[in-house]
Amino acid sequence: TTSPQSLLVTGGAGFIGANFVHFWLAKYPQTHLVVLDALTYAGNRASLSKWQSVANFHFVKGDIRDQSLVESILLEHSIDTLVHFAAESHVDRSIPSPDAFIETNIIGTFSLLKAAKSVWLDRSTAHGLPLKKHRFHHVSTDEVYGSLAADEPAFTEQSTYAPNSPYAASKAASDHLVRAYQQTYGLQVSTSNCSNCYGPFQYPEKLIPLVITNILRNKPIPIFGDGQQIRDWLYVEDHIRAIELILKGRETGQRHNIGGENEWKNIDLVRYICNKMNHLFRVKPELAKAFPQALAAINNESEKLISHVHDRAGHDRRYAVSIDKSKQDFGYAPTETFDTGIQRTIEWYLENQSWWQPLLS
Numbered sequence: 001t002t003s004p005q006s007l008l009v010t011g012g013a014g015f016i017g018a019n020f021v022h023f024w025l026a027k028y029p030q031t032h033l034v035v036l037d038a039l040t041y042a043g044n045r046a047s048l049s050k051w052q053s054v055a056n057f058h059f060v061k062g063d064i065r066d067q068s069l070v071e072s073i074l075l076e077h078s079i080d081t082l083v084h085f086a087a088e089s090h091v092d093r094s095i096p097s098p099d100a101f102i103e104t105n106i107i108g109t110f111s112l113l114k115a116a117k118s119v120w121l122d123r124s125t126a127h128g129l130p131l132k133k134h135r136f137h138h139v140s141t142d143e144v145y146g147s148l149a150a151d152e153p154a155f156t157e158q159s160t161y162a163p164n165s166p167y168a169a170s171k172a173a174s175d176h177l178v179r180a181y182q183q184t185y186g187l188q189v190s191t192s193n194c195s196n197c198y199g200p201f202q203y204p205e206k207l208i209p210l211v212i213t214n215i216l217r218n219k220p221i222p223i224f225g226d227g228q229q230i231r232d233w234l235y236v237e238d239h240i241r242a243i244e245l246i247l248k249g250r251e252t253g254q255r256h257n258i259g260g261e262n263e264w265k266n267i268d269l270v271r272y273i274c275n276k277m278n279h280l281f282r283v284k285p286e287l288a289k290a291f292p293q294a295l296a297a298i299n300n301e302s303e304k305l306i307s308h309v310h311d312r313a314g315h316d317r318r319y320a321v322s323i324d325k326s327k328q329d330f331g332y333a334p335t336e337t338f339d340t341g342i343q344r345t346i347e348w349y350l351e352n353q354s355w356w357q358p359l360l361s
C-alpha cells in the first residue's frame with residue numbers, strides 16, 4: 001500500500017471534507033494538505049481553524065470550475081492525490097434550484113478531471129515523469145441508485161443507476177465522467193457511493209443536526225409526510241476510514257458502496273434523538289442551565305416538537321447499500337454503533353454552539 005504525500009481536498013470546508021481533514025492531519029501529520037473550497041453557504045472556514053497555523057496545511061478559496069487555478073495548485077503543491085468532496089449536497093435545494101447542482105456537481109467535476117488529466121497525464125508524459133503515482137478519488141452518494149421498496153435487497157455496485165432528484169442525477173453524471181476518464185485516458189480514479197452521513201460540522205439544514213439544534217432552540221422538528229422513509233445512517237468517521245482504505249489500495253477504476261448497515265425510518269430516528277436528548281438533560285442537569293431555551297427537552301417533551309410537513313417531490317422511500325464488496329476488497333466495516341455515533345454527535349453540537357448558532361440566525 002501507498003500513502004498520499006500531497007493531498008488536494010476539494011470541499012474541505014464542508015461537512016465530510018472538514019472531518020476528513022481533521023482525521024487525516026491527526027493521523028498523518030506529515031502529509032502536505034491543500035483545501036480548495038469556494039465557501040458557499042455550506043462551507044465554513046471555522047471548521048478548519050485548528051489547522052490554520054500548521055505549515056503543511058494550505059487553504060485556497062476558489063471554485064473547482066476554475067481549471068487553471070486547479071492546475072496551478074496541482075503543480076505548485078506537487079499534488080499526487082485529489083479527494084473530491086466539493087458539491088452542492090442538499091437534495092431539498094436541488095428541487096427549486098437545480099442550476100447550481102449541474103454547475104458544481106457536473107461541470108465542476110468535469111473541470112477537475114480535465115485539470116488532473118492535463119497535469120498528471122499530459123504534462124508528466126511530456127516531462128517523462130512516472131504516471132502511476134496519482135489518484136483521483138470521487139465522493140458520491142447511494143442516491144444515484146434511486147429508491148428501494150421495503151422488501152428489496154440493498155443496492156450493490158452492480159445495481160442500475162436510476163437517480164430521481166436533480167441532486168442525484170448530477171452526482172450520477174459526475175460518477176460516469178469519473179469512470180470515463182479512467183477508461184478513456186487512464187486517469188487513476190476511484191469512487192465511493194456512501195449513504196447518509198452524520199456527525200460533527202454538519203450544516204444544520206440536514207436532518208440529524210436540524211433535529212438536535214431545533215430541540216436545543218425549542219423549535220418545531222419538521223418531518224416530511226408520514227416519516228416512514230427509510231435511510232441508512234453512516235457515522236462520518238466510518239466513511240472517512242473507508243476512503244482511507246480505498247486510497248491505500250492500489251487498484252483503481254472501481255466503485256465501492258460505503259454504508260452503515262443501520263437503516264432507520266425517519267420518524268423513528270427523530271424519536272430516538274428526542275429520547276437521547278431527554279436522557280442527556282436528565283443525567284446532566286447542568287446542561288439545562290447552558291440551554292435554558294431547550295424547554296421541551298428539559299421537560300421530557302421533545303416529541304411534542306415533531307411537526308409533519310408536506311412531503312417533498314420525488315421523495316425516495318428507501319435507500320440502502322450492500323457493503324459486501326468493500327468488506328471483501330479492503331476489510332471495511334462500520335465501527336460506530338448508532339447509539340455511540342448519535343451520542344458523539346449530540347455532544348459535539350452541545351459543545352459547539354458557537355459553530356452552529358451563527359448559521360441559524
Ligand code: NAD
Nearest residue numbers: 011013014015016038039040042043063064086087089197
Ligand atoms: P457540504 O454541502 O457540507 O459541503 C460541500 C462543500 O463544497 C462546501 O464547503 C462548499 O463550500 C464546497 N463547494 C460547493 N461548491 C463548490 C465549488 N463550485 N467549488 C469549490 N467548492 C465548492 O457537503 P457534504 O455533506 O460534506 O458532502 C461532501 C460530498 O459527499 C458531496 O460530494 C456529497 O455529494 C457527498 N455525499 C454526502 C452525503 C452526506 O450524507 N452528507 C452522503 C453521500 C454523499
